[in-house]
Amino acid sequence: xxxxxxxxxxxxxxxxxxMDLGRxxxxxxxxxxxxxxxxxxxxxxxxxxxxALDLHVPGRRPAVVETIGAGELLGWxxxxxxxxxxxxxxAVSPVRAWEFDAQEVLRLCEHxxxxxxxxxxxxxxxxxxxLRSARTRLLDLYGPYGSGEPR
Numbered sequence: 001x002x003x004x005x006x007x008x009x010x011x012x013x014x015x016x017x018x019m020d021l022g023r024x025x026x027x028x029x030x031x032x033x034x035x036x037x038x039x040x041x042x043x044x045x046x047x048x049x050x051x052a053l054d055l056h057v058p059g060r061r062p063a064v065v066e067t068i069g070a071g072e073l074l075g076w077x078x079x080x081x082x083x084x085x086x087x088x089x090x091a092v093s094p095v096r097a098w099e100f101d102a103q104e105v106l107r108l109c110e111h112x113x114x115x116x117x118x119x120x121x122x123x124x125x126x127x128x129x130x131l132r133s134a135r136t137r138l139l140d141l142y143g144p145y146g147s148g149e150p151r
Contacts, residue, residue: 005073009118010115011118021100021104023098024099027049027091027097034088036056037085040083041083042102044075045072045097045098048094048095048096049092049094049096050091051067051090052067052089053067054088054089055134066130073123073126076127079102
């Protein structure tokens, strides 16, 4: 297993327990993996391919705010109520990933505080990164000229 992203931050014994819950899945290029606003009940760690994260924009095509690849976490909305996807996701190329059932992982975390801390620390970092990426991309697409320049 590649030791990048999420898997590089979790101690090996905890990582093994998490991986016991994962299953290998594949998505063809163009597949919608999830839709913004739908139920977030699982997450993935990509091991090949790329996924575009997009945001619904009324009257326009979805705005791609970030593209993620191997080793990266796909989906964090399962962590926080109301557990609905904040973005949509579409495979840009054929994707292989480990898929995790959110409820199973949350149950495991209830009994393993070290795993819970490591996983949530990584997820919070991912949320912060995605928020910055979405903000920057939306300013590029829809903001007035020069709105993304530093003060």
